[in-house]
Amino acid sequence: MSGTWVTIQLALISLAISLMFGLLGAWAKLSKNYLAQKTAAGYTTIVRGVPDLVLILLVFYGGQELFNSLGTATGLWDYVEISQFAAGAGTIGIVFGGYMTETFRGAIIAIPRGQIEAGVACGMDRLTIFRRVIWPQMVRYALPGFSNNWLVQIKSTALVSVIGLQDVVYNGFVAGKSTRQLFTFMFAVLIIYLLLTAVSDLVLRWLDRKYSKGIVRSDNG
């Protein structure tokens, strides 16, 4: 089942891209720069408003043409073919970067201002404050939202089979069609995804316990 491996790679690479875009987006949204704020707001609105499959198709077909006509116009590069994997991982990463932006922004806002002021008072520069004060707590506050996003993101990778990437769905479909046992094969694909989400769920719970050490949860009574 080489398709499963493709799916896992796709999910992990798009996760890395989405984390990058998420941090960048959160930074832009919280910055004082008007332009950065507006760009980030436009980015999250578009990316969270348009279904991911539409964007995947747009990037795969439209992006290819745009990229090549740009290359021809500037003379910088010749005909380049964007692979299904690159288009899929890139688009899913950018789309979920929009969701991550909101999660990270909320997490940074949740950090008490006094701690940041204390950091300034101790003479830390901005980078040190981010590394020592904001990041460790941001991870804790962002984890529930992040877990949610990640579980949705894994499932979104199935859509890349539509542009012909030979992931687990594509392979399962082709195999099922040739053996006339589509139910059996699609059910196997279903179980593979279930395993992937179940394993992620376990890892995320472990992370959650690790990062909330020393925090007393208040009772909801």
Next chain:
Amino acid sequence: MGESIIAFLETWSPIDIVLIAQNFDRFLWGALVTLQLTVISLVVGGLLSIPLAIIRSGNNPFLNAPVWAFTYLFRGTPLLVQTYLIYYGLGQFEWVRQTALWEPILSQAWWCALIAFSLNTAAYTTELLRGSIITTSKGEVEAAKACGLGKWMRFRRIVLPSAFRRALPAYSNEVIFMLHGSVVASTITIQDLLGVGRWLNGRYYLAYEGFITAAVMYLIIVLLVSRGFRLWEKHWLKHLYPLDAVEARPKKGLASFRV
């Protein structure tokens, strides 16, 4: 004047606006199919989820386990695979093809999409409702007991109305999620909004026009839906505002810190 604008668009515009305008009625039909699939499956799934959520919030293990398995299966797997399983998979079994349901329903892409979407949203909504049922404040239930309300009366008059209200913000996400999920219909030959975009691109051998038009229309629908839900929340969650506003409002000045 009008002609010169069209001539300008045809020669200079990077995307073929004239072609989109000519086929705009198809896009509207596609949007209608998308909305139809989304709304019907939300209604069916929503109705299914109410009894399931009541079961999930109770503590009968024999009822609870199968419902849990159902929601776990549907929430842990992609909608695309579920839809494929129903549309392409069911035909594998001879006995399914023999039933009376095969010809009118199970061999039709539209019905299969509807079944898959309804079950999917039912699973998500069940867990969401369960969450808001079990967080109903104890005092309200105790007060209802003290007033002599029976178990069902308590659910109907006290627990459910308040649970529905509190589930509203999360449910608005589910509605948008379902709208996004409905694009899967275009992969099993249905001419929904994305289906029309793909058709246009395929027919005229284009790269962006169909997808961009579909994307813009999805964006408009999503913005309208979320605006609608915000108004709804304002109406139904009014009694919760003063308390929440104090807690949830981020301290001013914090957001202005640059990181």
